[in-house]
Amino acid sequence: ALHFNNCNGLQLKGLTHLNSPRAHISIKNCKDVIVSDLKISAPDESPNTDGIDISDSTNVQILQSIIATGDDCVAINAGSSFINITGVVCGPGHGISIGSLGDGGAYDTVEQVHVKNCTLRDTQNGVRIKTFQGRSGYARKISFEKIVLSNARNPIIINQFYQDKGKFSKGIMKAEAIEISDVTYSDIRGTSANDQAIDLRCDNVVGCSNIVMRNIDITPGVDCPKTYTVCNNAHGTATETQPR
Numbered sequence: 001a002l003h004f005n006n007c008n009g010l011q012l013k014g015l016t017h018l019n020s021p022r023a024h025i026s027i028k029n030c031k032d033v034i035v036s037d038l039k040i041s042a043p044d045e046s047p048n049t050d051g052i053d054i055s056d057s058t059n060v061q062i063l064q065s066i067i068a069t070g071d072d073c074v075a076i077n078a079g080s081s082f083i084n085i086t087g088v089v090c091g092p093g094h095g096i097s098i099g100s101l102g103d104g105g106a107y108d109t110v111e112q113v114h115v116k117n118c119t120l121r122d123t124q125n126g127v128r129i130k131t132f133q134g135r136s137g138y139a140r141k142i143s144f145e146k147i148v149l150s151n152a153r154n155p156i157i158i159n160q161f162y163q164d165k166g167k168f169s170k171g172i173m174k175a176e177a178i179e180i181s182d183v184t185y186s187d188i189r190g191t192s193a194n195d196q197a198i199d200l201r202c203d204n205v206v207g208c209s210n211i212v213m214r215n216i217d218i219t220p221g222v223d224c225p226k227t228y229t230v231c232n233n234a235h236g237t238a239t240e241t242q243p244r
Contacts, residue, residue, distance in 0.1 A: 005029055013037050023050040024069070027057050036063040044092035044122075046070030051093065054080050062088060069093040073123070077101070078108035078137075085114070091121030095152065097128045098142065100162050101178050102135025108178060110139045119148045122193075126155035127185070130162040131178040133203065138179040149190025151221040156185060158211075158234065160203040177203035183236075184212040191221030197243055200234035211236030218242065 001020035004010055010033045017024040017040045024040050027033060035052065042049040051067035054060055056079035064087040067073040073090035076083050076098045090096060096115055101108040108131075120126050127144045149155050160177055180202065197218040202208040211234050219242070220227050227243045238244065 001025070003028070008032055010034070015039075017041070019046070020049055022048050023053050025051070026053040026055075027060060028055050030057040031059050033057065033060040034063065035061065036065065038065040038067070040065070040067045040069060042069045044068075044070055050075050053077060054083060056080065058082050060084070061086070065089070067093065072097045076110060076113055078106065078110065080110050080113070082112045083114070084116075085118065086116050088118045089121070090118065091123045091150070093123050095120055095123045095125035095128055097125065097130060098139055099128075099130035100132060101130070101137060101139060102132035105135060106137075108135065108137040111141045113142045114145070115143065115147070116145045119150070120152050121150040123152045124154065125157055126152040128154070128157040128159070129180060129183070130157070130159045131180070132163070133161055134176050135178050136176050138181070140179070140181045142182065143184040143186070144188065145184070145186045147188040149188065149192065149218065151191050151193045153193040154196065154199060155190070155192050155218050156188070156198045158183070158200045158202060158208055160208070161201055177206035179206055180208040182210045183208070185214075185216060186212075187215045189217045192218050192227050193221045193224055195220070195224055195226055195228060196230055197227035198229040200229070200231045202233040204233055207233035207235060209235050213238040213241045215239075216241040
């Protein structure tokens with residue numbers, strides 16, 4: 001519905017977006033952007049209705065906004081750095097996502113992404129990093145801090161085996177992967193609608209490094225008898241983390 005390209009010093013404030021035919025707002029090749037006090041709404045079953053898509057941009061702030069969509073509330077795509085997302089309420093939707101990276105064989109990079117003081121309600125995912133297999137590049141220096149979850153179906157996800165819908169193939173070993181490193185999850189609390197509350201599904205060859213989890217407390221939500229963690233080739237530390 002609204003696309004910004006090569007806009008430096010952009011400020012976007014106080015808009016209401018309703019039922020975009022696809023993504024509501026996209027920001028590409030921009031720097032020094034402040035987006036605040038937005039209200040974005042689309043039905044939870046509406047396809048590809050991302051709230052805010054960011055790509056090839058640097059120094060972008062998304063502040064104090066309410067986003068309810070049928071896809072990612074905020075998606076941080078390739079070429080993005082120094083992205084700060086603070087005070088966003090998301091739901092319904094697919095959560096706050098980094099990626100997907102490496103689509104079409106590209107060398108993709110994302111770094112210095114910081115998500116803080118956000119709430120995710122009845123979302124398909126919570127905070128997610130997703131990359132295609134057999135690609136190259138990196139996603140690094142990322143933090144998710146002070147996140148509140150309310151019945152999120154997949155609260156914490158790293159998926160280095162991401163595939164387009166309907167083409168998923170599990171765990172194939174390939175020589176290359178987008179390297180995921182220096183990711184911190186801290187002070188994340190709330191409820192999960194899925195028993196698999198933490199899913200760190202890293203590539204079998206490259207894997208993920210320096211994944212830090214501290215002060216995580218995700219408990220079963222509605223119709224979820226228990227929660228557990230799945231971890232594949234993810235390396236780091238976990239302190240005061242539930243489930244383990």
